[in-house]
Amino acid sequence: MAHPLKLDIVSDVSCPWCVIGYKSLEQALRELSGEIEADITWQPFELNPNMPLEGQDIHQHLQEKYGSTLKQIDENHQMITQRGAELGFQFNFQQNGRIYNTFDAHRLLHWARYEGNQTDLKLALFKLYFTDNGNPSKQSDLLKCVERVGLPVEAAKAILDSDEYAERVREKEQHFRSLEINSVPTIIINDHYSIVGGHPVETFKTTLREVVSEDNSSAGQ
Template identity: 45%
Template sequence: MTSPIPLRIDFVSDVSCPWCAVGLASLERALQRLEGTVQADIHLQPFELNPQLPAEGEDATEHLMRKYGIDIGQVEANRAVIRERAASVGFAFNMRVGSRVYNTFDAHRLLHWAELEGRHLALKKALLRAYFTDGEDVASHAVLARLAGEAGLDGDEARRVLETGAYAGEVRSQERLFQQRGIRSVPATIVNGMHLIPGGQPPEVFEQALREIAASANH
């Protein structure tokens, strides 16, 4: 019996990126199908879609209309597409008129700490669910600390990380690194530091790409 092929996967994404939620759910489904074939070591890498946003955020519909030069009908049509794709991978996308978009830098700092604690995927999924499914403020330290606790982390330590500004330098450094490597849009899934799978692909696209990469890595 052959051993699973180890693959390092850097998943570059933002907490407020809907296609990142779709992509992560798709990637995890693909990896379930590849169980026994590949052994994935997933690292979450930070990317801020809207680093200039104030902590209180702003109306998401107005933000998208201004950012992309589209009207409210196009915003809602895009949301319908995302809602359908998200549902196909078991993720509930509930963004609507009245939803807000927030600054995600503190969420990325908390995710950096969570990776050191081995709970980064649990926290990432809690953050995506809190934002896209439940409409919560993912810039709020109270919300972030609660989600950390729900993800199996120490809530008091999470509050300390948030209040002290810990890991800000590390997050900025990782953001610069992947920008320098040419990442301009997310999600971006980088396998073994060289193979890029762009966008929130369906599970079968991830599965085929990872099979091919694993096969080439085995030669």
């Protein structure tokens, strides 16, 4: 019988390492099929909560925030693109790419959890931003993602036209920051263990098996 694990993935839509981390985790869970049954919830984290809706040039943003040179940015993008390809995800970084506000995307993800389709929407949002160079702060782009995964578009539009779930998303963001989570992805296992970063598949498999072993040891005491 598969061992149940509760996984809370704290991440942002515009975080490339969140894509890498999830795709590695996804493959690890496939390879552990029959051993582990994961219940995944995506939790909100904004890398740039004060980003205006029109966004900012990605190179300018990374230079200002991290002090990265253009050469370092391009090399990092090449490395991420290769890691993504190995995991079956296509990154299309553009020289004129932009970073955007992602708060509305997180509101929709919170709603999608109730609708039972949260992971599909998260993956659609990753594809929107990193593959299709879309804008996750633009209502029409968000609604295309909603439609693509079979969620009710009119319900999503009503959320975006209001402030529904805004307070709840901010509460959750504050909660995870209060846990001193400042880097994403952070994957919290059973509210106790955590894995931070876009690790290789084998690292996830090893960690998940260690958690199961500890659970079984505790249950036997």
